[in-house]
Amino acid sequence: MKNKEGQQSLQDSLTGLPEWASERVMQQIRQLTNYEPAIGIMGKTGAGKSSLCNALFAGEVSPVSDVAACTREPLRFRLLVGDRHMTLVDLPGVGESGARDNEYAALYREQLPRLDLVLWLIKADDRALAVDEHFYHQVIGEAYRHKVLFVISQSDKVEPTSGGGPLSKEQKQNISRKICLLHELFQPVHPVCAVSVRLQWGLRVMAERMIKCLPREATSPVVSQLQPSFRTTVVREQARSDFGETVGAVLDSISAFPLIPAPVRAVIQAVRTTVVSVARAVWDFFF
Structure with a gap:
């Protein structure tokens, strides 16, 4: 249930993007949250x-x-x-x-x-x-x-x-x-x-x-495998930050597509900070 809430929050933060771009971002985020280290x-x-x-x-x-x-x-x-x-x-x-x-x-x-x-x-x-x-x-x-x-x-x-x-x-x-x-x-x-x-x-x-x-995409899934006593504040904040940056990298990779229209690229770059912030905020919903 929380997973769906997290996905919905991220979806909402992509408002303004064309549907194909938004779906591409969400598809890659779903892959991230299911990564098996x-x-x-x-x-x-x-x-x-x-x-x-x-x-x-x-x-x-x-x-x-x-x-x-x-x-x-x-x-x-x-x-x-x-x-x-x-x-x-x-x-x-x-x-x-x-x-x-x-x-x-x-x-x-x-x-x-x-x-x-x-x-x-x-x-x-x-x-x-x-x-x-x-x-x-x-x-x-x-x-x-x-x-x-x-x-x-x-x-x-x-x-x-x-x-x-x-x-x-x-x-x-x-x-x-x-x-x-x-x-x-x-x-x-x-x-x-x-x-x-x-x-x-x-x-x-x-x-x-x-x-x-660990590489950024692996930190959060590994944290979820640790014994509870080792999921310290340091560990969780590192994973939260890495998750946000990895989601940001997803937006960057789509923005770098050579055939992306300039207005769409501008919107992607405009929402990046918000999307990364939301990703960090909803980290607990996924992990």
């Missing part, structure tokens, strides 16, 4: 991929079995929250089988264009990063660096371990050093995150950073 998650066996996904997302995720390390096809999981879907793609970790890394390189090159984001998990106590570094620079390369968010997982295992209690000052200092090391090795586009699912540490910051890394 795809997030890849990679890491060596035991990096905690499934536990992180279960901690972040509200939909049930099937556990990743050890067989995944031997499969040459990425495992896909479809999450459902309400009537919204999101796909998680479990990508094989590199460096476990040198014979297969070449195959994995081909697999990644095939998958990367289809993914909105890749969460690259590196265990806090993993020191063997040479293969990861080579793979990142040679396979991910310049074209897809913006799609990768590095996550230091299992931060509670950083020395000196605290016997199950909260992270100690020394552990946090060593995690900071690990973050600096990853920045030196990989020179990532986005800041490195560090989390401990067991301690529920760092997850909110990671969720906020993940939303900032």
Whole structure:
């Protein structure tokens, strides 16, 4: 019901446009509101991929079995929250089988264009990063660096371990050093995150950073998949803003059609600010 109210408000804001232009805008907005994001998650066996996904997302995720390390096809999981879907793609970790890394390189090159984001998990106590570094620079390369968010997982295992209690000052200092090391090795586009699912540490910051890394059309659908505790004001406002800007981009793309009459182009440009404002205002109706 709210979805229809939101659509009606947007439709009303397009008054003055020719019917064909208004319908074209609404068609693309409907596609936007039904966008199904795809997030890849990679890491060596035991990096905690499934536990992180279960901690972040509200939909049930099937556990990743050890067989995944031997499969040459990425495992896909479809999450459902309400009537919204999101796909998680479990990508094989590199460096476990040198014979297969070449195959994995081909697999990644095939998958990367289809993914909105890749969460690259590196265990806090993993020191063997040479293969990861080579793979990142040679396979991910310049074209897809913006799609990768590095996550230091299992931060509670950083020395000196605290016997199950909260992270100690020394552990946090060593995690900071690990973050600096990853920045030196990989020179990532986005800041490195560090989390401990067991301690529920760092997850909110990671969720906020993940939303900032996503392409604009994917932020709102991903927010609707997050656990309620991670749908913070920062997260929601980022998604609301992105939705407005994406709707604005729809108007821009139609205005740029070469055969659009000048008067119609002028009307589109005149209503743009209002339509974007309405889109932000009705964001909650959709998501």
